[in-house]
Amino acid sequence: MLDDQLRAQLKQYLERLSRSVEITAYTDDGDRSKEMLSFLGELKSASDKITVSSGTDSDKRIPSFAIGTPDAEIHVEFAGIPLGHEFTSLVLALLQVGGVTPKLSEDTIAQIKAIDGTHKFETFFSLSCQNCPDVVQALNVMAVLNPNIEHVAIDGAFFQEEVETRQVMSVPAVFLNGEHFASGRMTVDELLAKMDTGAVEREAEKIKQKDPFDMLIVGGGPAGAAAAIYSARKGIRTGVVAERFGGQVMDTMDIENFISVPKTEGPKMGAALEQHVMEYDVDVMKLQKASKLVEGDEFLEVHLESGAALKAKSLVIATGARWRQMGVPGEEDYRNKGVAYCPHCDGPLFKGKRVAVIGGGNSGVEAAIDLAGIVAHVTLLEFDSKLRADAVLQRKLLSLPNVDVLTSAQTTEVFGDGQRVQGLKYKDRNTDEIHTVELEGVFVQIGLLPNSEWLKGTLDLTDRGEIIIDDRAQTSMRGVFAAGDVTTTPYKQIIIAMGGGSTAALSAFDHLMRSSAPDDAQQQAA
Incomplete structure (x- = not known):
């Protein structure tokens, strides 16, 4: 699963471990569990301080694994296989659980350690999301430093049913003690400010x-x-x-x-x-x-x-x-409920669904091309009479079988059932006729x-x-x-x-x- 270069780098990083790291795997007989066990085997082979064992907790997601140490009470978990952007999050978690001091100021470490009460965090991420690692790494380090804090990072692609049930339509999505806590990129300082209301003052x-x-x-x-x-x-x-x-x-x-x-x-x-x-x-x-x-x-x-x-x-x-917003009815109501602005982050959550991209410049056309490889269908709407993206991007877009391009199309409304997007309306600027497109996601890419x-x-x-x-x-x-x-x-x-x-x-x-x-x-x- 890891290439030779990555294995060598991992082994070099893990030489910094100063205490034992225990990985507990929660699996079944499925292919994904076997894939995760193979991945954990590679982690184990990279350091003699890492052990891997099987767990039997029925409340755990399958497949998932916890990272701990006999030297401290730590609650850090990954549900899924943290590759892509989250591989760095995993390596940092292994190092920090293994005794490497986090790169935080003394004041920040003291603030984390002073947090009381029960804080069970869950973060839904996608492997293509460049915003997610900041949140995952921040909550992991907080869980390493404070036994009152637990964190599980969840690959939404592995747990689509839970994503649907909990109506996660934008990542990173953070839940605290079962309730929605935050969405979007957040650093340690931002999370602390949200948890510690007196920090701002x-x-x-x-x-x-x-x-x-x-x-x-x-x-x-x-x-x-x-x-x-x-x-x-x-x-x-x-x-x-x-x-x-x-x-x-x-x-x-x-x-x-x-x-x-x-x-x-x-x-x-x-x-x-x-x-x-x-x-x-x-x-x-x-x-x-x-x-x-x-x-x-x-x-x-x-x-x-x-x-x-x-x-x-x-x-x-x-x-x-x-990012510029459309400013139409329903856009703000369905923000993070189907209206999104980052196709790399949120695209995987719409796998197999129908979406729209608003904007025919380079950003919009690039977004449509990327999404076409994930979703069932993409409708691109451009206000102007022609696309404004570079010619090479337009040729690629028009070659895709699951993309429709609508020009002279003015988006007038986003609508839904109150919980999630169900479609949008647009006006044909040539005829003033209003059309409806049924879909489940709207990606806005109309400039700054x-x-x-x-x-x-x-x-x-x-x-x-x-x-x-x-x-x-x-x-x-x-x-x-x-x-x-x-x-x-x-x-x-x-x-x-x-x-x-x-x-x-x-x-x-x-x-x-x-x-x-x-x-x-x-x-x-x-």
């Missing part, structure tokens, strides 16, 4: 006590990371405030046009961005969303939704963009919307909400610069965002130098 109080920054960057994506690095290298007091590090890159599957890197994945690049920034003296404040910009006499002020505020002499705004609402009335914005900047990244407010997808920069690409962030930081530094330099009258008086 405590962090806000810390932020309120911070001294003014020379340069404050709002946003932690490629543009924000580049700005932070260029700022820190100038030796000035630098801060980054962001909802999450990596930004929209974390939701990107394959990146194949970043010069000098033939191919990588969004989460890997996001982690590398954060690691690079952390090598410098940068104060990074995550899980914080900006709500207001105020121009003061001496400092710029960024107010946060948490109630805190930060002061700075110069500001770089790099808040990026998010800049995250600039908090700046309305403060900075000059375009009708689309983009921050207007000049060739030096200067905005309409003195000392405020902007970069990346939130701006009028015409091409929304990672490499362009990084260049924009660098330009913004250098321009902001130049502004600081000019602002602090004595004027001619002062020089003559001296």
Whole structure:
């Protein structure tokens, strides 16, 4: 099941185990159980500290396995075979159960260990989901550190009946003590903030006590990371405030046009961005969303939704963009109930079903091509009179037998039974006739919307909400610069965002130098 290279890498990683790891398998006579036992045999052969035995608990999912150690009470389980994106989650779990200290701050470890009560987490994932490993790994490490926390990671493809019963239509989907807890990518810090309701207030109080920054960057994506690095290298007091590090890159599957890197994945690049920034003296404040910009006499002020505020002499705004929504009746009602925005993450949950893709650009056509290999049928709807995707993608799409393409089609409504999507309605823009398409999933791929609402009335914005900047990244407010997808920069690409962030930081530094330099009258008086 594992190739020779992966076996060698696994064996090398598992040499770090400092205590015994006991794997308990729960199986039957089925093919999937046999496949999982073969996989566990390969894990066992990679380290003499790993043992594999059979369990008899009738409440366990079949096939599944638990990872524990005689040296501590730990509750970590995988239901299914964690390959694909989740193989890393498994390796990390083996290492952490085997005594390797997690790469978390002392404060975070202490916060996890202090959690009381019974917390039984279940996470449904798909092997093609790049958002799922963050959640699985976060909950696994919490279960390793605190015996009050249990976690089982469940491959939805292995347990389709349970997925249907529990109405899981988007991954990662997290349940706590049997009740839905969260959906979508979440880090350890985000999970802790959701579990520990006082964490937000405590962090806000810390932020309120911070001294003014020379340069404050709002946003932690490629543009924000580049700005932070260029700022820190100038030796000035630098801060980054962001909802999450990596930004929209974390939701990107394959990146194949970043010069000098033939191919990588969004989460890997996001982690590398954060690691690079952390090598410098940068104060990074995550899980914080900006709500207001105020121009003061001496400092710029960024107010946060948490109630805190930060002061700075110069500001770089790099808040990026998010997926644009259709804005039609039913879309929000059925979000994560059949309406989805990530075909790589949620596509496997619609295996054998009928779905629609909204949008005929590169993203929409790529999504339709990928989904066609999983679902029964794909209907692609494009508002324009023709598809806008690259010709090579259009040829591939039109060659697929289970895809219909509708152009001049304006989606007007998503409908369902209150629990899940049952179909959509669209208007033929040539005839104004309304049509109904019965289906079970709608994947929206219609472009991006800049995250600039908090700046309305403060900075000059375009009708689309983009921050207007000049060739030096200067905005309409003195000392405020902007970069990346939130701006009028015409091409929304990672490499362009990084260049924009660098330009913004250098321009902001130049502004600081000019602002602090004595004027001619002062020089003559001296």
